[in-house]
Amino acid sequence: MxxxxxxxxxxxxxxxxxxxxxxxxxxxxxxxxxxxNGAGKSTLLRSLAGLEPSAESKRTLDGVAAPxxxxxxWACKVAYLPQTGDLSWPVTVREVVALGRLPHHTGPWGSxxxxxxxxxxxxxxxxxxxxxxxxxxxxxxxxxxARVMLARALATEPDYLLADEPVAGxxxxxxxxxxxxxxxxxxxxxxxxVVLHDLTLACRYCDEVMLLYAGRVVAQGRPVEVLNPDxxxxxxxxxxxxxxxxxxxxxxxxxxxxxxxx
Amino acid sequence: xxxxxxxxxxxxxxxxxVLVTTTVALFVASLKVGSAPxxxxxxxxxxxxxxxxxxxxxxxxxxxxxxxxAVFVGGTLGLCGAVLQGLLRNPLAEPGLLGxxxxxxxxxxxxxxxxxxxxxxxxxxxxGIAGAVLGIMLILFLAGxxxxxxxxxLAGVAVNSLAGALTALALNLAPSPxxxxxxxxxxxxSLADRSFEDVTIxxxxxxxxxxxxxxxxxxxxxxxxxxxxxxSLGFDxxxxxxxxxxxxxxxxxxxxxxxGNIGFVGLMVPHLLRPWVGHHPGRLVAPxxxxxxxxxxxxxxxxxxxxxxxxxxxxxxxxLLGAPLFLHLLWHLRTRLL
Numbered sequence: 001m002x003x004x005x006x007x008x009x010x011x012x013x014x015x016x017x018x019x020x021x022x023x024x025x026x027x028x029x030x031x032x033x034x035x036x037n038g039a040g041k042s043t044l045l046r047s048l049a050g051l052e053p054s055a056e057s058k059r060t061l062d063g064v065a066a067p068x069x070x071x072x073x074w075a076c077k078v079a080y081l082p083q084t085g086d087l088s089w090p091v092t093v094r095e096v097v098a099l100g101r102l103p104h105h106t107g108p109w110g111s112x113x114x115x116x117x118x119x120x121x122x123x124x125x126x127x128x129x130x131x132x133x134x135x136x137x138x139x140x141x142x143x144x145x146a147r148v149m150l151a152r153a154l155a156t157e158p159d160y161l162l163a164d165e166p167v168a169g170x171x172x173x174x175x176x177x178x179x180x181x182x183x184x185x186x187x188x189x190x191x192x193x194v195v196l197h198d199l200t201l202a203c204r205y206c207d208e209v210m211l212l213y214a215g216r217v218v219a220q221g222r223p224v225e226v227l228n229p230d231x232x233x234x235x236x237x238x239x240x241x242x243x244x245x246x247x248x249x250x251x252x253x254x255x256x257x258x259x260x261x262x
Numbered sequence: 263x264x265x266x267x268x269x270x271x272x273x274x275x276x277x278x279x280v281l282v283t284t285t286v287a288l289f290v291a292s293l294k295v296g297s298a299p300x301x302x303x304x305x306x307x308x309x310x311x312x313x314x315x316x317x318x319x320x321x322x323x324x325x326x327x328x329x330x331x332a333v334f335v336g337g338t339l340g341l342c343g344a345v346l347q348g349l350l351r352n353p354l355a356e357p358g359l360l361g362x363x364x365x366x367x368x369x370x371x372x373x374x375x376x377x378x379x380x381x382x383x384x385x386x387x388x389x390g391i392a393g394a395v396l397g398i399m400l401i402l403f404l405a406g407x408x409x410x411x412x413x414x415x416l417a418g419v420a421v422n423s424l425a426g427a428l429t430a431l432a433l434n435l436a437p438s439p440x441x442x443x444x445x446x447x448x449x450x451x452s453l454a455d456r457s458f459e460d461v462t463i464x465x466x467x468x469x470x471x472x473x474x475x476x477x478x479x480x481x482x483x484x485x486x487x488x489x490x491x492x493x494s495l496g497f498d499x500x501x502x503x504x505x506x507x508x509x510x511x512x513x514x515x516x517x518x519x520x521x522g523n524i525g526f527v528g529l530m531v532p533h534l535l536r537p538w539v540g541h542h543p544g545r546l547v548a549p550x551x552x553x554x555x556x557x558x559x560x561x562x563x564x565x566x567x568x569x570x571x572x573x574x575x576x577x578x579x580x581x582l583l584g585a586p587l588f589l590h591l592l593w594h595l596r597t598r599l600l
Contacts, residue, residue: 051490075496086488088351089541102484103496108477136541152487156495 001027003078003160003191005048005059010040010215017043019215025160025191030182032202032223033195035212036236041195042083042164044212048193049080049162075103079158083165083195085149090136093148097124100155120155126181127151128174142169150178160191167201179205199227199240199251211235224249233257274538281552285333288559292329293321296566300325327458332562333555334464335453335521338513339363340554341475341547343528348482348543349506352411353536353591356528357514360414361421362397363523366511367448368425368432369393370519375436387463390519395511397421407503408489411595450577451522453562460520467516474509476548478502483544524577526584527554527561533587 004024010017018040025031025048033041046052050059050066059066066074079100087096100123101116112120124130127147132140137148150166163182167175179201182192186207196202202209203223211219211226213235219226232240238253294300300317304310310317343356357363373379373389382388404417426449433442481502484492493499518524531553532546539545558576561583565574 046490049490049494051493069501070493070496070498072496075494078494080491080494082488082490084488086491088486088488089536089543091486091541095540095542096487099483099487099495102480105480108479149487 025193027191029207030186030192032206032209039212040215077159079153079156079161081153081163085145090138093137094133096137097151100152123151123155163194165195204248277538285556293325327461328453332558335517336554336558337551338517339527340531340550342510344532344546344550358525360401360418362394364425365397366390366394366515366518367523368429375441386519387516391515394515398507448522450575451524452576464516467512471509471513479544526580530584
């Protein structure tokens with residue numbers, strides 16, 4: 001099964017954000033989306049999630065065109081995890097995670113079944129936020145909140161997860177834990193598109209990476225090949241240390257090659 | 263297992279019993295208390311003596327419609343406050359502060375004093391509804407859904423001032439020489455001297471609007487996580503906004519056309535109830551209807567307090583109760599305001 005958006009051109013306020021960008025996620029795979037700040041990663045992810053109105057018509061799921069308006073059945077299949085964990089009211093962590101079950105309920109009331117509660121519990125356990133369950137979610141640290149929001153997206157049990165920088169602000173242990181979790185979910189059949197800034201994590205946990213630069217997809221393929229020193233110099237303007245270790249490949253930015261991005 | 267791992271009791275179990283009991287008690291008190299206290303029990307058992315007929319008349323024609331209207335108007339304001347706060351993700355949103363009520367009053371004033379009600383009996387509520395719908399649309403146009411609290415409040419100030427000034431102007435220009443004396447009623451609201459005719463004006467619109475508002479629970483829950491996530495959870499926000507504008511317009515407009523502009527109910531009720539539903543914007547909606555009814559029944563009883571000698575306007579009582587809370591909320595939100 002495949003979720004894709006093809007040939008997206010997007011201009012916001014006179015500025016070109018995306019030029020002929022295509023993105024494709026297959027179930028069972030983890031796709032990394034990398035590129036400098038402002039390259040259009042979030043916009044491409046949002047386009048695939050159906051949140052950029054001008055790109056809506058270009059989305060398909062298994063060849064079926066996406067509806068132009070928010071749709072419950074699609075919401076059950078495609079979960080979107082934004083970078084900012086907006087929260088308007090001080091509800092508990094468990095309540096936030098349970099919001100992920102909303103698309104599965106029909107009718108105006110939608111009370112939770114025992115199955116819903118079990119799925120919410122599992123998602124909280126996998127994102128390691130079980131111990132926070134009854135805390136108000138607005139009183140958490142940035143990294144804790146990011147994991148709560150990830151649990152919320154997982155609680156939907158989507159076929160596809162579109163995650164915008166899910167490891168930003170996480171401590172090293174939790175960064176590895178979240179990447180392992182995404183891998184495990186992909187192993188169980190979920191398709192994952194994940195925006196990352198950590199080159200090593202991208203190398204080690206993604207099946208494929210896309211490199212975005214100034215609104216264009218400039219490289220795509222196996223992580224170790226795409227994230228080579230040459231591409232890193234061109235796209236990020238950094239010299240990287242590329243090495244292989246018993247635990248897998250590493251890519252560490254060592255020095256800037258230019259003073260400022262041109 | 264430590265204590266924090268036990269399932270959270272997010273909704274207080276006694277919330278509904280307390281709300282229902284309070285509302286019923288205040289409703290009964292509202293029938294009893296007034297310039298002529300009515301011994302309900304004696305009346306019901308036939309022991310009221312020679313005044314039974316008069317007392318029954320006061321009960322049926324004056325007290326009962328007034329109490330029913332308090333339930334409708336208070337329920338509407340509480341309900342709309344909870345829904346608007348959920349939609350705009352802002353604890354300061356309510357029909358009064360946003361100007362929907364005063365815009366509704368303006369519409370009703372135009373319909374009433376310029377002869378429209380003479381030709382079309384429904385002109386009064388329809389005028390109120392048209393005004394309220396325009397008022398809310400103007401707010402959403404000026405501030406938008408994602409507005410900061412300060413922007414929203416300033417937009418409310420603008421709509422309130424405009425609607426208030428136009429109401430005063432309309433009353434001055436009205437053919438009836440007494441119209442301008444009624445400005446106090448429209449600005450501050452009252453349930454005094456209302457009849458069953460007023461109940462029948464409000465009833466159809468409440469029956470139409472309340473179910474729409476009560477069924478907005480799930481999209482409001484989803485909006486807890488912001489508009490993008492709500493949309494990705496399958497909720498069409500334009501459709502939601504349309505339903506909120508229509509349903510609040512219908513109910514607030516119709517209510518204001520018989521009660522005048524009663525402020526702060528929609529601010530106070532959701533704020534007071536929020537901790538008891540785990541701050542959950544969806545679960546807040548239904549209790550806010552009952553809470554609004556109880557609050558307005560209570561406030562209306564206060565207007566009839568014998569201590570004051572003369573009957574107060576209902577809007578004065580709700581403002582005296584609500585304005586301090588408004589200041590308190592502003593104080594706590596001040597870091598977010600700028």
